[in-house]
Amino acid sequence: MQRKRNEQPLPRILIIGGGAGGLELATKLGRTLGKKGKAQVTLIDAHPTHIWKPLLHEVAAGTMDVNDDELDYLAQANACHFRFVLGRMSGLDRVAKQVKLAPMTNAAGEEVIPACSYPYDILVIAVGSVCNDFGVPGVAQNCIFLDTTEEAQQFHRRLLEAYMRAHAMGGAKQPGQLDVAIVGGGATGIELSAQLHQATRLLAAYGLDNVKPSDIKIHLIEAAPRLLPELPPRLSESTVKQLLALDVQLHLGERVVEARPDGVLTHTGKFIPATLKVWAAGVKAPDFLAQTDLETNRLNQVVVRQTLQTTRDDHIFAIGDCSACPWPERNTTVPPRAQSAHQQASTAYENILRLLAGKAPVDYRYRDYGSLVSLGKYSTVGNLMGNLLGSVMIEGVIARLVYLSLYKMHQYALFGPLRVGLIMIAHFFSQKLRPKIKLH
Numbered sequence: 001m002q003r004k005r006n007e008q009p010l011p012r013i014l015i016i017g018g019g020a021g022g023l024e025l026a027t028k029l030g031r032t033l034g035k036k037g038k039a040q041v042t043l044i045d046a047h048p049t050h051i052w053k054p055l056l057h058e059v060a061a062g063t064m065d066v067n068d069d070e071l072d073y074l075a076q077a078n079a080c081h082f083r084f085v086l087g088r089m090s091g092l093d094r095v096a097k098q099v100k101l102a103p104m105t106n107a108a109g110e111e112v113i114p115a116c117s118y119p120y121d122i123l124v125i126a127v128g129s130v131c132n133d134f135g136v137p138g139v140a141q142n143c144i145f146l147d148t149t150e151e152a153q154q155f156h157r158r159l160l161e162a163y164m165r166a167h168a169m170g171g172a173k174q175p176g177q178l179d180v181a182i183v184g185g186g187a188t189g190i191e192l193s194a195q196l197h198q199a200t201r202l203l204a205a206y207g208l209d210n211v212k213p214s215d216i217k218i219h220l221i222e223a224a225p226r227l228l229p230e231l232p233p234r235l236s237e238s239t240v241k242q243l244l245a246l247d248v249q250l251h252l253g254e255r256v257v258e259a260r261p262d263g264v265l266t267h268t269g270k271f272i273p274a275t276l277k278v279w280a281a282g283v284k285a286p287d288f289l290a291q292t293d294l295e296t297n298r299l300n301q302v303v304v305r306q307t308l309q310t311t312r313d314d315h316i317f318a319i320g321d322c323s324a325c326p327w328p329e330r331n332t333t334v335p336p337r338a339q340s341a342h343q344q345a346s347t348a349y350e351n352i353l354r355l356l357a358g359k360a361p362v363d364y365r366y367r368d369y370g371s372l373v374s375l376g377k378y379s380t381v382g383n384l385m386g387n388l389l390g391s392v393m394i395e396g397v398i399a400r401l402v403y404l405s406l407y408k409m410h411q412y413a414l415f416g417p418l419r420v421g422l423i424m425i426a427h428f429f430s431q432k433l434r435p436k437i438k439l440h
């Protein structure tokens, strides 16, 4: 559509990072401001596709095929009236109001997209978090992180390779030959342990039976004296019972001080042999954020006010894992969770509309609905929080349904009710048609 000569240029809203928070925000802004031609909404992400990050441990274990749940940003942008640009943010020029994008290369190292800058009037930083190795020697070289789909797929490939090799060789296994060490007894480490237990049983059932499930040990290592240190102790106790029943080897109160090619060493001198090592022991925001002139904390998170606007710039918001937003009721900051990113996307949406209309922004208040930890097909444990109920521990089918509803809420925000219904039907049939585990 041709713009008239004296018409104001459209405000440019730029969102960096299309994850649990950023993609929901881009979708909402696109469906309203973008569709009505009231703003130019652009999403930039370092990857061409989106997958909801809490599913990555299932991708790693092979119990989920990414092709079933991956979303193409370009298709979503086309359907929801925003633009998508493939790019990795590497810096910020607040004076020129431009985001710097690093050059993008392909697998052969050839430059596909050169370095460039992208202008904005309102910027939302939603780049999530990455694993924090706390500078422990050998972790970067010898451990796998679960930050991206590629990393989860890499873990799955290496698990299958180790399995195929052991199956082809037959006979007795070397110590640690098929063992997996997972560092970090938070939700990610626990969920991965349970998924791997399920995966090893399935691989044996599909004919790789020279390897017995008992040939594989899954070690879960946690520096704190109990699992899920940030959640109520009764939840940890219930989780421990369930993991022990799955024969997961628990090493509590053991801080990993070195990762080696053949295992990990803890501060008490204990060496845990393992071919595959996963680091899931804490997160930080991407390093480049600390190089910008925005206020950041020791975890590189951008410090924001209650309105989700950054402390130094009203036109820059930060949401999700990469932001440090006050949680005054607990005298801390909002935890890095999918539910926080989901809630913050809604408040950022409202405050962007208010900013454009010249109105005062509203405050974001974190509503803690509780935490749930999925032990794959075996169980789900968690606590639900509510004003009426206080904190209620739940387990089993009800916990599983609440856990699944978190992902459904994300899908609902992206696709609406009709498509979510169709996706559920398609899932039901595709599960009947393909193996229960990804075998390649």
Ligand SMILES: Cc1cc2nc3c(=O)[nH]c(=O)nc-3n(C[C@H](O)[C@H](O)[C@H](O)COP(=O)(O)OP(=O)(O)OC[C@H]3O[C@@H](n4cnc5c(N)ncnc54)[C@H](O)[C@@H]3O)c2cc1C
Binding pocket: 016, 017, 018, 019, 020, 021, 022, 044, 045, 046, 047, 050, 052, 053, 054, 055, 056, 057, 087, 088, 089, 090, 126, 127, 128, 129, 146, 147, 187, 188, 286, 319, 320, 321, 322, 336, 337, 338, 339, 340, 341, 372
């Ligand atoms: C295995 C696993 C299990 C989890 N389980 C749960 C759970 O059960 N419940 C729960 O609440 N939370 C869970 N989490 C945490 C949850 O996934 C995060 O809190 C949530 O995804 C944060 O959302 P976000 O929008 O801030 O970032 P993300 O969802 O991580 O999205 C960030 C996006 O930014 C992009 N990006 C990153 N850097 C750049 C850059 N420089 N330039 C451009 N784009 C960039 C990424 O490609 C990505 O698309 C889990 C996390 C993991 C890894």
